[in-house]
């Protein structure tokens with residue numbers, strides 16, 4: 001069988017920008033394709049664009065973005081080191097949860113992005129990203145902080161930063177999990 005063609009991020013971005021495959025395209029200001037380093041060692045997968053992300057066409061901007069930047073520093077990373085993409089590329093109205101049928105039609109884009117970037121680590125933020133990447137029904141409370149091998153990728157589920165803003169216990173867990181990511185990256189760099 002012929003190998004699956006790996007598309008460039010530019011090609012994929014054009015496809016996403018033209019996508020009308022689910023009703024979420026009707027309410028979007030911008031698609032949020034994802035951004036960062038196309039050769040990142042770490043792909044971070046969030047849930048879906050919020051209001052600011054929809055307005056700016058970028059993932060994790062505003063307060064959520066600052067929060068994520070602070071967490072990344074605990075792993076010795078900044079935004080230029082990683083790539084961030086969401087499970088859904090268009091904003092669900094009122095920031096409601098993604099629907100299963102939206103996830104089904106949109107996630108081929110995320111799969112292609114993962115194939116193209118080919119990261120060592122995939123950090124899944126929150127239940128929707130974790131369930132999709134790991135194909136599990138287990139919740140994030142149980143899974144966060146573990147390293148789970150899936151194919152050639154090491155997957156680290158973590159709480160979604162938005163869920164941790166008003167919850168000190170979750171924020172502490174997130175900080176620990178990002179510190180763990182930093183250690184793993186350093187170990188992998190030494191052994192390769």
Ligand code: SF4
Pocket residue numbers: 016019020021022023024025031088089090102105106
């Ligand atoms: S959410 Fe995904 S599948 Fe739906 S219109 Fe946007 S890009 Fe297409």
